[in-house]
Structures are given as structure tokens and as C-alpha cells.
Amino acid sequence: MDLSFSAEHELFRERLRTFLEEGWTRPRTKGEKVDASAFRAAAIERGYLYRGIPQRLGGSEQAPDVVKARIIAEEFERVRAPGEIKGVGTQMLVPTLLECGTEWQKDRFIPRTLTGEYRWCQGYSEPGSGSDLASLRTRGVLEGDEWVVTGQKVWTSYAKQADFMFALVRTEPDAPKHEGISYLLIDMRSPGVDVRPLKQINGGEEFNEVFLNEVRTPADWIVGERGKGWLVSKSLLKHERNMIGGVDRSDKLFSSLLALARRTMRDARPAIEDAWVRDRLAALKARLEIMRYSSFIQFTRENQGQPAGRTQMMNKLYQSNYAAEVARLATELLGDIGLLSPIGVEKPGSERWLEQYMNSLAAAIAGGASNIQRNIIAERGLGLPRDKEQ
Numbered sequence: 001m002d003l004s005f006s007a008e009h010e011l012f013r014e015r016l017r018t019f020l021e022e023g024w025t026r027p028r029t030k031g032e033k034v035d036a037s038a039f040r041a042a043a044i045e046r047g048y049l050y051r052g053i054p055q056r057l058g059g060s061e062q063a064p065d066v067v068k069a070r071i072i073a074e075e076f077e078r079v080r081a082p083g084e085i086k087g088v089g090t091q092m093l094v095p096t097l098l099e100c101g102t103e104w105q106k107d108r109f110i111p112r113t114l115t116g117e118y119r120w121c122q123g124y125s126e127p128g129s130g131s132d133l134a135s136l137r138t139r140g141v142l143e144g145d146e147w148v149v150t151g152q153k154v155w156t157s158y159a160k161q162a163d164f165m166f167a168l169v170r171t172e173p174d175a176p177k178h179e180g181i182s183y184l185l186i187d188m189r190s191p192g193v194d195v196r197p198l199k200q201i202n203g204g205e206e207f208n209e210v211f212l213n214e215v216r217t218p219a220d221w222i223v224g225e226r227g228k229g230w231l232v233s234k235s236l237l238k239h240e241r242n243m244i245g246g247v248d249r250s251d252k253l254f255s256s257l258l259a260l261a262r263r264t265m266r267d268a269r270p271a272i273e274d275a276w277v278r279d280r281l282a283a284l285k286a287r288l289e290i291m292r293y294s295s296f297i298q299f300t301r302e303n304q305g306q307p308a309g310r311t312q313m314m315n316k317l318y319q320s321n322y323a324a325e326v327a328r329l330a331t332e333l334l335g336d337i338g339l340l341s342p343i344g345v346e347k348p349g350s351e352r353w354l355e356q357y358m359n360s361l362a363a364a365i366a367g368g369a370s371n372i373q374r375n376i377i378a379e380r381g382l383g384l385p386r387d388k389e390q
Helices: 008-024 034-044 066-077 086-101 103-114 227-244 248-264 274-301 310-339 351-363 371-381
Strands: 118-123 139-143 146-153 164-170 181-187 193-197 208-216
Touching: 008 066, 008 164, 066 146, 086 103, 086 118, 086 164, 118 208, 139 164, 146 164, 164 227, 164 371, 181 208, 181 227, 248 274, 248 310, 310 351, 310 371
Parallel strands: 118 164
Antiparallel strands: 139 146, 146 208, 164 181, 193 208
């Protein structure tokens, strides 16, 4: 396996480093303000951000190159420069619109989403329709030039702050459940939209339930064909799994855990000096390297224009499990301190690990529940038979 970069790509890295050295200065203090928007604009102009998005839509319109994309991610992280705005809008909706949306939808929604002017939430899960998403019951009826939407969505992250929602809605009640769903865009300020925060066990209110009571949205705010929303959603879930399943996130998580083990004291000495702690850390490090090389396989296939196949789902599943194992060891090291919530703490320290533990549980659901991922990998990837009906 040759993991070295070509001379062309090393030259690209050198030019990128020069740009970052000249164009980005890290804040010296936490309170110092830096104009990230101006830096992002310059980075887009040089072709470093939003590379796959046309210039007319606010991107830099570069030819696909997964190696250059990897180099950009590494170098931006190295100096902690602000990269592309993260979130369901930029990482999930924008790629979906590029793949399935109409030209006016791209023109209307993509540029303002890239700058953060438009904030989005995802209207998928419903009470009783989580893992079996195709059983959703929120309905949409076409009346003239508007869809009238009625139903309920739940576990909707940041719905309280969102300007718009992309939602799956049943528009063909007589069709088979996978074929009667449409993918609609909804203005969250529309009459009939009722957002109710869900109080979490850690005191936060990131999730919400959203009630849609005869909410009207224009007829042309449908992405893809009517009744074909399931196909659109499969495209979106692919982007969500990539967002969740990246090894970079696991790398940072392990580094944070290692730092915690070094500074946490147990019996008047650093926890990392305990044999059982070192054993657990070594096992987690080994699993991290397994993920890294698995990501190289996916990376190589994408670079060759090949589909990632089940590797993509396996990487997402493995990362979800890994996050839970890291958080579990962290809480064991912290003991009672690990039960403290960061909510309301002005400068949280070790309290962040409780939030990480809670998020690790959510990661096993987001982007497709882990059990569903296992079934898909087994049945479609490995060709194993389904369980017999009882």
C-alpha cells in the first residue's frame, strides 16, 4: 500500500500552507474576534472551500479530487482555520439539492445556506417511525399551487433556530409505503408550525418535536419527483453517514481521552500509570488505526471513481461504537465528576465528557440506527439470509 502523495499534490499542499500562513491568524484569546467570513471568502476564491459547488452558487467550482480534499482538511485542522460551515444544511441538504434539486431551488437555497444565512433542520423521524422511516404518517395534500402538510416530527435537532426544514411527507396514501413519500422544503415561520423543545437528561434542549398543522408550502418546493422522496432520502443519508462516520472525529476524540488520562489523578498519581487504563487505551488506539485504514480503502475507491459500497456503512457503524467506548472509559476515569453536566457552566472542562457520552448514544441512531446498518451490511453486503418469520 502506497500512502504517499504525488509531487503534484505535495505542491498543492505547499501552496495551501502559504495561503494559510498569510491569510489566517488564530485568535490569541478566547474572547478575541476574528473575521471568519472574510477568510472563508478568500479561501473560496482560491479554490479551497466548497470545491464541488458551482461559482454561481457560492462555491469555488473545482474538479473533483478527493486527495486534494483530504489535504485541505488536514492543513485547515493543523492551524485550526475556519473551514466550511458545518451542519445539516451544508453537509446534507446542499449535496442533495445539487444531485436532485431544480435549478431555481439551487439558486434560491444553496448560496445562503453556505454563508449560514439560512439554517436548516431535518424532518424525518416521527413518533413510531424512527428506524422504520418508511412508515411515517405525516401527510401532504396538493391543493392548487400549495402542499398542505399535517403531522408530527420528533428528535428534530435545532428546529427552534432553523429557518427551514427538509422533510419526508406521505403524499400518495394508496401507494406502497416506500413509493408514496415526497421530499418537501418547509418554511419554519409558516402558520401552523409549532416547535416544542424536548428537555434532555443533561439539561439541554437541542432536540425538538415539531407539530405541523395544515402548514402550506409552495407546490414547487418539492425536491425530486412526487412520490419519489425515498430515493432522495437515500442520497441524503449517504451524506449524513459520511458526516458522522469520518475517522478525523475519532482521532480527535482519542487525543482528548489520552490527555484526560494523563491529567486525571487516581491514588495520587496520573491515571495513565494504571495498567488497566493503559490496556484500555492501547485497545482503543488499535481500533482507531483499524478505522483509519478502513477509511483509506473508502478513500481509494472514491479517488478511483468507484462506489464505497458497504465500507461506507461499516465505517459509520464502527465510528458510532468507538465514540461510545471512548466516552465510557472517560466517565470511568472521572468518577463522580463525570456526572456533572456542562449546561450552564461558563467554562466547562471535564463536564464536556458527559455531553460526549450522551452524544455517543445519539450517534448510534443518527444517519441510520446501528441495528439497521448491521442488517443492511449482512443482507445486501454479505448476502446473508434474512431471519425467518416467527
